[in-house]
Amino acid sequence: DxxxxxxxxxxxxxxxxxxxxxxxxxxxxxxxxxxxxxxxxxxxxxxxxxxxxxxxxxxxxxxxxxxxxxxxxxxxxxxxxxxxxxxxxxxxxxxxxxxxxxxxxxxxxxxxxxxxxxxxxxxxxxxxxxxxxxxxxxxxxxxxxxxxxxxxxxxxxxxxxxxxxxxxxxxxxxxxSRIDADDPVVEWQQHGERLKKRVDLLNAKRFSALHFKGPGTDLTVGLADDHLWAGGGTTAGNGVYCQPNIPTEECFTTPHKDRVDGTVKASKPLSHQGTLIENIAVRFEGGKIVEATATAGEDVLNRLISTDDGARRLGEVALVPHSSPIAQSGVLFWNTLFDENAASHIALGQAYSTCLIGGEKMSAEELAKRGANASLIHVDWMIGSGAMDVDGIATDGTAEPLMRKGEWV
Amino acid sequence: DxxxxxxxxxxxxxxxxxxxxxxxxxxxxxxxxxxxxxxxxxxxxxxxxxxxxxxxxxxxxxxxxxxxxxxxxxxxxxxxxxxxxxxxxxxxxxxxxxxxxxxxxxxxxxxxxxxxxxxxxxxxxxxxxxxxxxxxxxxxxxxxxxxxxxxxxxxxxxxxxxxxxxxxxxxxxxxxSRIDADDPVVEWQQHGERLKKRVDLLNAKRFSALHFKGPGTDLTVGLADDHLWAGGGTTAGNGVYCQPNIPTEECFTTPHKDRVDGTVKASKPLSHQGTLIENIAVRFEGGKIVEATATAGEDVLNRLISTDDGARRLGEVALVPHSSPIAQSGVLFWNTLFDENAASHIALGQAYSTCLIGGEKMSAEELAKRGANASLIHVDWMIGSGAMDVDGIATDGTAEPLMRKGEWV
Ligand SMILES: [Zn+2]
Ligand SMILES: [Zn+2]
Ligand SMILES: [Zn+2]
Ligand SMILES: [Zn+2]
CATH class of the missing domain: 3.40.1830.10 (Thermophilic metalloprotease (M29))
Structure with a gap:
């Protein structure tokens, strides 16, 4: 050791x-x-x-x-x-x-x-x-x-x-952070390749939506037009290949800000600026949160989603298997860098323009036209668990199982 | 205590x-x-x-x-x-x-x-x-x-x-730093007023040069046209009155970059970036150092004065009485903030435009025309001691005693 x-x-x-x-x-x-x-x-x-x-x-x-x-x-x-x-x-x-x-x-x-x-x-x-x-x-x-x-x-x-x-x-x-491996640099290269393979599969599907079903959750998250899945490493605009998060376990993309409907219950507490917001339950209509409750920290939650118009809409949806080392540790880290890699999640607020085809070069208007949300905030919260099923919904409405009981099928 | x-x-x-x-x-x-x-x-x-x-x-x-x-x-x-x-x-x-x-x-x-x-x-x-x-x-x-x-x-x-x-x-x-006084803020106000009185006296004289005479030193430092003595507090351009150095004991002004002649021997070692330069002896002709020796650190001294053309000329001349608390402590601080308040000194390099009437608003050309030096460096070194006499030289050449044996007359 x-x-x-x-x-x-x-x-x-x-x-x-x-x-x-x-x-x-x-x-x-x-x-x-x-x-x-x-x-x-x-x-x-x-x-x-x-x-x-x-x-x-x-x-x-x-x-x-x-x-x-x-x-x-x-x-x-x-x-x-x-x-x-x-x-x-x-x-x-x-x-x-x-x-x-x-x-x-x-x-x-x-x-x-x-x-x-x-x-x-x-x-x-x-x-x-x-x-x-x-x-x-x-x-x-x-x-x-x-x-x-x-x-x-x-x-x-x-x-x-x-x-x-x-x-x-x-x-x-x-x-x-995969530091315990014999050669952590090599381990990270292999982990990055595994994530990339998953991302390539999801991008090939061109789903129009994801459907989450679990305890207290029945949520359809429409995906932005020309959405792009990302995960692991990325080649930045300056030509350098980097891994923006250490650790990282997620595959994520841009939801459509106007096409989120249904109810969703958080699977973990959300730590926001020192306050634990517990048992968040939210209802979306036409992309917008129309009802939000929590058993603790509800005032902080409501202040958060009132920051600006985009704070009530989604900017990210991410899939993380329940077998991720962060999930398996059972630790609530009070820190997004870790907690967002413990479970599938959604984020309120700003979308990543890199999760749209050609998004980096688009104006704010072009991004909005494709459904990418804009906000001063970006707050991830966990909805996945070992009891969550996720389907990919094709443009013709057919459902394809992606995750069952929290694991990739 | x-x-x-x-x-x-x-x-x-x-x-x-x-x-x-x-x-x-x-x-x-x-x-x-x-x-x-x-x-x-x-x-x-x-x-x-x-x-x-x-x-x-x-x-x-x-x-x-x-x-x-x-x-x-x-x-x-x-x-x-x-x-x-x-x-x-x-x-x-x-x-x-x-x-x-x-x-x-x-x-x-x-x-x-x-x-x-x-x-x-x-x-x-x-x-x-x-x-x-x-x-x-x-x-x-x-x-x-x-x-x-x-x-x-x-x-x-x-x-x-x-x-x-x-x-x-x-x-x-x-x-x-006069922290031990009953009320250090009041003590500083009084100290500032004493320095200001001295500065006003020197400004009223309109000397054309200073003459330093002591062991190994016989130096005439011409003063810049429209030079202004400063010391203690100053009202900054934004209208706020401040004391730029804590501690401060000096009255200082801008020499004429072309009118410094004679020989001068440092009264204390100069600590420059971790090297002690000892027993500096320098000869000026027409404002420029034409000979520089030291018994230790001579290479550092010569590299220093070779930084640029202005590094061989003076940007500051300052009078400090030998009774200053910093001089009396007998400590060599290896730090200009303190050491420059232990003895009368001169500085190689950049002049303070604030030490010229209207200097803050002058272009580089206007400053140079009045004799203010320009350089990337500003390095103070001590020449005063309990054995130093200083005269003020009027425009007609008459000498007026300013300091005898290191103290104001
Ligand atoms: Zn995420
Ligand atoms: Zn996020
Ligand atoms: Zn000084
Ligand atoms: Zn100085």
Whole structure:
């Protein structure tokens, strides 16, 4: 068994070689929670060894963020530093890759005024739009990896002392991120090929809709015209092949924003900015949520879907088998990077233009015409389980079984 | 006696209220060594309490910097992130104040290839020029304060164990920064007024030159046409009154780049990027260094003055009494923020346009016409001591004693 330091170093290597596919001479822009400094240093080293021109890291410090919520004037919460986000977008345009380290305390702002939190998020989304669009359109190579911060670990394993919780979360991260394999870089190549084969099959079908049937769920999700399934690696607009999420288990595509109908019940709690929204049940009509309930966090859910018009519609539908290592771990990670790879899911809000044929080059109007949703938010929530059946619906209405009891048929 | 935490909190308060004079609703852009995180957090808190719109901090991490020098491709050392520096300049233009925390390990790059270090500095200076000009022209309010990092403390007090060295350096910082006074904010207001009175006297004189006479020194420093003495606080272009350096003891102005003649011997070693340059002796002719020697670090000195044409000429001349608390501490800080306030000094390189009447609004050509020097570097070195006499030379050639044995007459 490898020592922790060796596993962390392997995670850094996988992040640079598999996640980013960093090209020699390419710049790297990284963002990280302050606690992730040991991983930042290892990634920085691997990036320079891979020929990085320069690595620039932006750190988020929780006490500094809390000081803002405690003392800043009200106007602060409608503000975000556009000068910085525009600078980062310019860095991407001039060739930089992007790596984000996830793991910030999901509950950091749980006790703050939800209205202030929401306003700050809207301001950040608006200021960050030019940079974020280069990422979601896959114009640059990018990836996300995770770091087990103590605050996150304590949320995931509340009954363990902090050091045990951190160790357990690291184990779950290393297993999910396929770091334990003999050669994790080779393992990731093979995993990517398996996902690609599944994606190619789904794309060949040209389904017009998916039908989900399970406990509390009877949902038809129409797919966008010219929708494209994606999963695993992708060749970015700058020509670099990357794996945007470490881990990743999903095949996903763009639903049609006006063609979602029926009822759906979440199969797992949704952790949103530190609040657990439990037992979500939603009814769609003509693509739009017309009824939304939850047994806990219902106010947060309703605030979320009221962010803008697109927040009540779907931007993603994804299929994940119940046998995925993240599902099998049984851990609720309170983090989309992991939880969305534990079960089939749908996402409220912004669609990925890369999940439409030629979508990267389309205007907002052209994307909307094909049914792709637009919103400031993109929030995934789990609907799959070992009791979920999924059919693909052809244009002539015939149903083809895709998943039975949560597994690919 | 105050506890350390209270002194650190006072330093943060002085930085925000005196150093920046931060205005309610103003954004703050901070840069800091990673080790200075405790001071960053206190400054962030005081800034928000003073009404800061948002505080954004950029951290420098020494191991990440060393990884670059160890592993990055050669092209890295001619590169700097213009996208980031342009972003920061835009932040300044849109109203942000700037705070830098000094204290990074001065010897960090001492063992790296000096050519690579020099190239990286030139690239950083070029990319940072738009942002730096807004600072040196005082178009925004800004300040620098110090944090006693372990690496810096060990360099200053090499014979002490690390914890003692850090404690000694903190004591020296707190005393120099006038934190021990009953009310440091009031103490700083009074200190600023004393400096301003001295500056007003010097400006009223309209000297054409200064004459320095001491052991190994017989130097005439012509002053730029329309030169302006400065010291202590300044009203920035955005209308905010700030104290750009904490501590500060100097009255300084712009020499004439073509009118410096004679010989001068440094009174203290010059620490430049981790190298101590000792016993510098230099001869000027027509403003330009024509001979430069040192008993240690002479190669670094010669590389420094070869950076560009302006690196051989003076951009600043400053008068500091030998009774300054920094001089009296007897500590060589290896840091200009402190060392330049220990003795009268001159600086090679870039002049401050704010030290010319109307200079902030002048073009590069207009500045040069009045004698203000231009360069990518600005390096101060100490020439004053308890044995230095300084005369002011009027336009008719008559000499007026300004300092005798290092003290104001
Ligand atoms: Zn997904
Ligand atoms: Zn998603
Ligand atoms: Zn000076
Ligand atoms: Zn200076």
């Amino acid at each position: 490898l020592a922790f330091e060796d596993k962390l170093d392997r995670l850094a290597e996988v992040a640079v070689k598999v996640g980013l596919g960093l090209r020699a001479g390419q710049e790297l822009i990284m963002s990280a929670p302050m606690e992730a400094l040991p991983l930042v240093r290892l990634i920085t080293e691997h990036a320079y060894k891979a020929g990085a021109l320069l690595v620039t890291t932006f750190y988020a410090d929780d006490p500094s963020t809390l000081a803002r919520f405690a003392y800043a004037p009200d106007a602060s919460f409608d503000y975000a530093p556009k000068w910085l986000q525009d600078g980062i977008a310019e860095g991407f345009r001039s060739g930089a890759a992007r790596l984000a380290i996830a793991g910030a305390n999901p509950a950091l702002l749980a006790k703050e005024d939800p209205a202030k939190v929401a306003r700050a998020n809207v301001a950040a989304s608006k200021a960050g739009k030019p940079a974020m669009e280069l990422i979601t359109r896959h114009e640059i190579n990018w990836t996300i990896v995770a770091y087990a911060t103590p605050a996150w670990a304590k949320l995931v394993f509340p009954n363990d002392p902090e050091d045990i919780a951190v160790a357990k979360l690291w184990d779950a991260i290393f297993v999910s | 105050l506890a350390f935490e209270d002194k650190l909190d006072r330093l943060a308060e002085v930085a925000v209220k005196v150093g920046l004079g931060l205005r309610a609703g103003q954004e703050l852009i901070m840069s800091a060594p990673m080790e200075a995180l405790p001071l960053v957090r206190l400054i962030t808190e005081h800034a928000y309490k003073a009404g800061a719109l948002l505080v954004t901090t950029f951290y420098a991490d020494d191991p990440s910097t060393l990884a670059r020098f160890a592993y990055a491709p050669d092209a890295s050392f001619d590169y700097a992130p213009k996208w980031l520096q342009d972003g920061i300049a835009e932040g300044f233009r849109s109203g942000a104040a700037r705070l830098a925390i000094a204290g990074a390990n001065p010897a960090l790059l001492a063992k790296e290839d000096p050519a690579k270090v020099a190239r990286a500095n030139v690239a950083a200076s070029k990319a940072g020029k738009p942002a730096m000009e807004l600072i040196t022209r005082h178009e925004i309010n800004w300040t620098i304060v110090a944090y006693a990092t372990p690496a810096w403390a060990k360099l200053v007090f090499p014979n002490d164990p690390e914890d003692i060295a850090v404690a000694k350096l903190w004591d020296a910082i707190f005393v120099s």
